[in-house]
Amino acid sequence: MIRKFLKQMQSNDKIKAFIKKYKIPREYLSVNRKSISRGILIGLFWGFIPMPMQMLAVLSVTPFVKFNVPIAISMVWLSNPITMPFMYYMEYQTGNFLLGNEGLENIELTLSWFSNNWNKILIPLYVGTIPYSVGVSTLIYFFINKLWIDSVKKEKHSRKKRFFKSRTSLQHLS
Numbered sequence: 001m002i003r004k005f006l007k008q009m010q011s012n013d014k015i016k017a018f019i020k021k022y023k024i025p026r027e028y029l030s031v032n033r034k035s036i037s038r039g040i041l042i043g044l045f046w047g048f049i050p051m052p053m054q055m056l057a058v059l060s061v062t063p064f065v066k067f068n069v070p071i072a073i074s075m076v077w078l079s080n081p082i083t084m085p086f087m088y089y090m091e092y093q094t095g096n097f098l099l100g101n102e103g104l105e106n107i108e109l110t111l112s113w114f115s116n117n118w119n120k121i122l123i124p125l126y127v128g129t130i131p132y133s134v135g136v137s138t139l140i141y142f143f144i145n146k147l148w149i150d151s152v153k154k155e156k157h158s159r160k161k162r163f164f165k166s167r168t169s170l171q172h173l174s
Contacts, residue, residue: 028062028069033148037141038067043075044137049129050088054079085109087132092121095128 019029027035042065046057054076062069079087096103101124104117114121 027066030066030068033145033152035066035068036071037144037148038065039069039071040075040144041137041141042067043072044078044140045133046072047076047079048087048091048133048137050084050091050125088125091128091132092125093128094131095124095126098127098131099124 019026042058042061046054049057051057055073058069058072058076061067093103095101103124104120107113
């Protein structure tokens with residue numbers, strides 16, 4: 001269903017005019033299994049990393065890998081001011097677990113607390129980022145690939161079924 005929607009958006013005349021006007025390379029907006037799944041992989045990879053300007057990090061990869069850039073940028077938006085505290089706390093706790101640290105107690109959501117404890121937070125946070133940034137984004141990449149392939153197979157199967165159904169009904173009429 002999402003695949004069909006993306007394909008319809010690709011054939012939109014306004015989008016085609018926008019692409020032509022700003023001379024955007026087609027491969028950055030292509031809608032196919034590889035492009036979409038790579039966009040999700042790259043977007044989630046950068047989205048899990050606690051850093052400013054994640055969207056620029058996505059754009060910095062474009063000369064090296066062909067992927068759907070709007071999809072990648074939208075995946076980066078999954079880490080937003082509402083989800084960031086939960087994501088970073090989860091990554092911090094994971095980093096403490098991997099490093100064998102106990103972690104900090106009496107965590108306060110204030111700038112002064114963070115500035116006083118920044119050195120104690122930084123390493124566990126970034127170590128904990130690795131399994132999510134690399135692992136989760138890779139798992140979702142393969143999951144999206146599988147869903148896309150299954151969707152195409154299902155569509156082909158239903159098309160064949162309709163074809164043979166229409167053929168048999170025409171044979172009965174003659």
